Amino acid sequence: MVDRLVNSEANARRIAMVENCFGSSGQPLAEQGRVLVGEGVLTKMCRKKPKARQFFLFNDILVYGNIVINKKKYNKQHVIPLEEVKLESLKDEGQHRNGWLIRTASKSFAVYAATATEKEEWMAHIEKCIEDLLRKSGKQPPSEHAAVWVPDNEATVCMHCKKTQFTVLNRRHHCRKCGSVVCGGCSSKRWLLRGQSSKPLRVCLQCYDELTRERSRDADPAAPPVKAAEGAGSGGDSSGDDDSDDDDDRVAQEKHDEPKFYSDGDKTEESNNHAAKEAGGK
Numbered sequence: 001m002v003d004r005l006v007n008s009e010a011n012a013r014r015i016a017m018v019e020n021c022f023g024s025s026g027q028p029l030a031e032q033g034r035v036l037v038g039e040g041v042l043t044k045m046c047r048k049k050p051k052a053r054q055f056f057l058f059n060d061i062l063v064y065g066n067i068v069i070n071k072k073k074y075n076k077q078h079v080i081p082l083e084e085v086k087l088e089s090l091k092d093e094g095q096h097r098n099g100w101l102i103r104t105a106s107k108s109f110a111v112y113a114a115t116a117t118e119k120e121e122w123m124a125h126i127e128k129c130i131e132d133l134l135r136k137s138g139k140q141p142p143s144e145h146a147a148v149w150v151p152d153n154e155a156t157v158c159m160h161c162k163k164t165q166f167t168v169l170n171r172r173h174h175c176r177k178c179g180s181v182v183c184g185g186c187s188s189k190r191w192l193l194r195g196q197s198s199k200p201l202r203v204c205l206q207c208y209d210e211l212t213r214e215r216s217r218d219a220d221p222a223a224p225p226v227k228a229a230e231g232a233g234s235g236g237d238s239s240g241d242d243d244s245d246d247d248d249d250r251v252a253q254e255k256h257d258e259p260k261f262y263s264d265g266d267k268t269e270e271s272n273n274h275a276a277k278e279a280g281g282k
């Protein structure tokens with residue numbers, strides 16, 4: 001099905017439209033063989049609270065951004081290669097319903113759809129794209145993924161020492177290995193997490209101990225020890241602690257638009273029934 005869309009004018013038009021909406025804040029998206037598979041609004045769990053984000057699913061990348069003007073203008077574009085993505089369904093919990101995790105080596109986060117059906121559609125389409133990509137490239141999906149950050153408001157005290165109360169002065173920090181919200185004292189160590197950065201990143205004391213044990217077990221005597229940055233605890237370094245797309249909150253919440261998936265929903269254009277049966281493929 002997707003193959004038939006590759007050369008279609010409608011597909012080219014849609015991609016141009018997406019590029020247009022991001023304007024100079026985004027990168028060029030039109031590429032040989034790239035197909036826009038679907039689009040819609042999902043609620044992304046950010047550091048402070050859940051926020052509406054516009055998502056575009058292509059056959060090889062997932063793009064999302066902040067909504068400046070619904071359907072017209074987006075910014076803060078993020079592009080995630082689908083080959084690196086692993087999805088994980090989340091159980092409904094209180095307010096948080098119809099969610100799943102989008103995990104990659106460098107960043108992992110939760111998103112929520114408006115309904116269970118939309119969740120199913122999104123997940124099925126994303127999974128299908130990943131499957132097709134990996135089959136074509138013969139690559140293995142990555143085994144290590146970045147931690148999903150616990151949202152700030154879920155922790156009023158440090159999740160490690162369970163003592164430090166967070167205040168304006170006692171700021172929250174996130175362990176880059178497990179995603180816990182911890183105090184400065186409990187996250188004074190750094191560790192080199194290669195999937196996420198070339199610089200050592202903040203980790204909690206528990207993860208630091210585990211990583212240290214793991215390394216001595218794997219014992220690569222040639223590897224130089226990573227010097228932990230001691231005493232960075234108070235005040236100083238909070239750089240990189242902020243979720244980069246966390247600001248800019250001006251989302252006028254309009255009526256909910258259902259997501260659009262072009263490979264199966266667009267009956268007026270390329271779709272016809274026997275195409276769906278080629279699924280087994282060669």
Ligand SMILES: [Zn+2]
Binds near residue numbers: 158160162182184186
């Ligand atoms: Zn603590």
Ligand SMILES: [Zn+2]
Binds near residue numbers: 175
């Ligand atoms: Zn940790």
